[in-house]
Amino acid sequence: MKVLVLGGGGREHALAWRLKKSDSVSDVYVCPGNPGCASVATCVKPPITTIEGFLSVARETGADLTVVGPEGPLVDGVVDAFEANGLLVFGPSRAAAQLEGSKIFSKRFMERAGIPTARFVSTDDVGEARKVLDGFSYPVVVKADGLAAGKGVVICQDRAEAETTLEGMFTGALVGPAGAKVVIEEFLTGAEASFIGLSDGERVLPLEPSQDHKTIYANDQGPNTGGMGAYSDSRILGAAQRDFVMREVMERTIAQMKAEGMPFKGFLYAGLMMTARGPMVLEFNVRLGDPETQALLHRMDCDLGALLMEAARGRVKPELLAFREEPSVCVVLAAHGYPGKVRTGDAIEGIGEAEARGATVFHAGTKMERGRLVTSGGRVLGVTHSGETLQEAIANAYRASDEIRFDGMQVRRDIGAKGLKRW
Ligand SMILES: Nc1ncnc2c1ncn2[C@@H]1O[C@H](COP(=O)(O)OP(=O)(O)O)[C@@H](O)[C@H]1O
Ligand SMILES: [Mg+2]
Numbered sequence: 001m002k003v004l005v006l007g008g009g010g011r012e013h014a015l016a017w018r019l020k021k022s023d024s025v026s027d028v029y030v031c032p033g034n035p036g037c038a039s040v041a042t043c044v045k046p047p048i049t050t051i052e053g054f055l056s057v058a059r060e061t062g063a064d065l066t067v068v069g070p071e072g073p074l075v076d077g078v079v080d081a082f083e084a085n086g087l088l089v090f091g092p093s094r095a096a097a098q099l100e101g102s103k104i105f106s107k108r109f110m111e112r113a114g115i116p117t118a119r120f121v122s123t124d125d126v127g128e129a130r131k132v133l134d135g136f137s138y139p140v141v142v143k144a145d146g147l148a149a150g151k152g153v154v155i156c157q158d159r160a161e162a163e164t165t166l167e168g169m170f171t172g173a174l175v176g177p178a179g180a181k182v183v184i185e186e187f188l189t190g191a192e193a194s195f196i197g198l199s200d201g202e203r204v205l206p207l208e209p210s211q212d213h214k215t216i217y218a219n220d221q222g223p224n225t226g227g228m229g230a231y232s233d234s235r236i237l238g239a240a241q242r243d244f245v246m247r248e249v250m251e252r253t254i255a256q257m258k259a260e261g262m263p264f265k266g267f268l269y270a271g272l273m274m275t276a277r278g279p280m281v282l283e284f285n286v287r288l289g290d291p292e293t294q295a296l297l298h299r300m301d302c303d304l305g306a307l308l309m310e311a312a313r314g315r316v317k318p319e320l321l322a323f324r325e326e327p328s329v330c331v332v333l334a335a336h337g338y339p340g341k342v343r344t345g346d347a348i349e350g351i352g353e354a355e356a357r358g359a360t361v362f363h364a365g366t367k368m369e370r371g372r373l374v375t376s377g378g379r380v381l382g383v384t385h386s387g388e389t390l391q392e393a394i395a396n397a398y399r400a401s402d403e404i405r406f407d408g409m410q411v412r413r414d415i416g417a418k419g420l421k422r423w
Contacts, residue, residue, distance in 0.1 A: 002027040003305055004058055005041070006078070007069025008034050010332075010364035010382040011290035015067060015304075016041040017360065018297040022305035029061045035373060036363025036381075051081045058087050065090065065309050071147060071287050074266075075101035090312040092286045095262035099253075099284040103152075103183045104145045106284050113256040115249055116280045120185035129166045132184050133159060139187045144169055146178030150214070150226050155187065188282070190275040191422065193236050194292050197250040197270075198307070200316040201263035204250045208299060208323050209236035210292040211418060216339055218414040225339040226379055229415030232295040233327035233390050235423055237279075245272065245279050253284070265311070294330040294362045294382045299323045327390040329397040329416045330382045335365060336408020338378035343408055346375045350404040359385040359400030375406055390419050 003025050005015045013036040019028045020040040031054060033043030044061060046053030051073065058066050066082060068074055068091035077094035091097075098105040104122040111117075118141070121132045133140065142165045144152030152175050156162035162184075169179035193211055197204040210232040216222040237245065249270050257264040269285035269292075288296075297304070302322040310317050336343040344365075351361050351373070362384060365377020383401035387393030394416040401411060 001025060001064040001305065001309065002029065002062055004029045004031060004061055004063035004066045005069060006031055006054055006066060006073060008032045008037070009069065009290055010362040010379065011288055011293040012069040013037045013362040013364070014294045014297045015069060015288075017362070018300055018304045022303040024303050024309065025305035029057070029063060031057045034363045035366050035368050036361070051076060051078050054078055055081060055085060055087070058082065064088065065305070065312055067091070067308055069287065071097070071100050071285065074286055075147060088309075088312050090266060090308045092264050092266040093262060096257055096264040096266070097286045099264070099268075100286040101147060102145050103143050103283065104181055107183055107185075109256070110281060113252050115252055116278060118186040118188050118280060118282070120183050122181060122183050124181040126166060126170050129182065129184065130163065133162055136184065136186065138162075141185045141187050142166060142169065143183040143185065144175045144179040145181035145183065146175075148175040148178040150224055151175055152178055188273045188275050188280055190273045191418070192282070193272045193274060194289050195237070195245050195249070195270045195272055196288060196292070196296070197254075197268045198311060198316060198321070199254050199264055199266065199268055200311045200314050201265040202254065202258060202314070203316050204246075204254045204268065205316055205318055205321050206242065206246055206250065207296055208232050208234055209242070210289070210295055211236055212289060212292055213412060213415055213418075216334070216410065216412070218412050223339055225334065227289070227291045227332065228334065228412040229329070229331045230289070230292045230295045231327060231329045231390065231393065231416040231419055232292070232299055233419050234325065236419065241274065241279055245270065249279070249281055265314075291330045291332055291382050294384045295328045298328040298330070298360060298384045298386055299326065324386070326386045326388055327393045327419070328384060328386040329390075329393045330362070330384040331397045331401045331411060331415050332364075332379050333381045333383065333401060333404060333406075334410040335375045335378055335380050336410070338410060342378045344374070344376050345369065346407040348373045348375060348380065348404065348406045351381070353403035354383055354400040357396070357400040357403065359383050359397065361400075361404070380406070380409075390416055
């Protein structure tokens with residue numbers, strides 16, 4: 001079968017790479033893709049960058065299945081449009097995508113469903129927000145309701161910072177219209193983990209746990225980014241925690257969404273905090289994480305195409321899902337200036353050498369310019385490797401990433417170190 005992947009970052013390169021290895025898949029298309037995707041798939045530029053554009057690419061390529069990478073098109077209703085046109089697609093409907101598109105929707109949903117999450121209040125009024133603060137201690141967490149590309153959450157250390165943040169949210173200075181409404185919530189402590197389930201709307205299968213590294217500098221210092229690296233290791237959650245998360249978060253969410261008339265089909269990502277009170281949900285995403293996907297799919301040991309095809313048809317099959325036990329690590333190489341103003345056009349060298357060391361190098365922000373591969377975005381590459389132990393996986397990933405060079409390259413040197421501390 002032919003599979004079309006929508007998107008053009010590291011996550012989509014990883015999806016295309018794993019789909020290409022699937023026995024059930026003959027051709028992979030990525031729209032719009034990137035130079036990395038082009039080595040395993042056919043990249044197709046959409047005629048227009050709207051849902052109509054994606055539809056026309058799906059028709060043109062004759063794709064039997066479309067897999068949606070990023071949240072934007074999901075929240076905009078790309079799945080509804082595909083289904084209305086009789087095209088098979090894996091991803092949640094616009095209604096179901098509200099779990100990510102609106103943090104207020106998501107928090108209220110968790111409240112209705114009895115899913116463990118931080119105590120919260122939502123508001124769109126600055127006066128009310130100030131009053132609400134009286135009921136919280138510090139630090140307190142302020143979150144923009146809408147999509148904000150990872151920039152919508154501020155941990156405020158004191159009241160003054162909280163008030164400034166609220167003002168920035170409501171005036172649009174911080175994240176534009178996404179901050180017109182906010183969630184104010186209790187600050188939780190513990191280790192974070194990403195847990196992703198694969199659902200057909202009724203049942204949900206667990207993927208392996210993973211962990212992202214959000215800040216630009218090591219030891220969680222500096223501003224947040226889209227993610228500077230991730231690792232996947234089955235021990236991130238113990239057996240009891242895994243059972244708890246499957247029962248109290250994943251299955252509960254899927255059952256409640258179905259009961260409320262908006263069945264969730266797609267990848268359901270729970271950002272978790274392992275608190276002293278047990279695992280609690282920080283947020284839902286309605287798609288795979290980036291760069292968690294790169295680490296996860298590196299460990300995947302099954303026909304992803306067949307798995308997603310069955311899930312899209314409404315019958316997820318546990319026997320089609322398998323992972324290798326070996327942990328994996330994805331180290332992101334970021335461009336000069338990231339996560340601030342990014343410089344582009346720096347020539348990239350050494351990918352072949354990194355691959356000769358056994359790594360898979362996923363492209364995120366690259367482009368071809370006069371026959372040379374150059375940087376074109378904040379996160380440039382995701383160097384991904386596995387190892388018999390997490391320690392080995394980390395060493396393998398860094399040995400490979402040290403082969404790659406471009407001017408201004410930024411690398412966090414502690415990807416996976418949290419895992420080593422964990423057990
Ligand atoms: N209630 C909370 N307590 C402590 N830290 C939090 C809380 N909510 C979010 N965070 C921190 O902020 C990060 C981003 O928050 P999240 O809700 O995942 O939003 P987004 O990914 O949309 O930016 C989390 O990964 C976590 O580190
Ligand atoms: Mg998050």
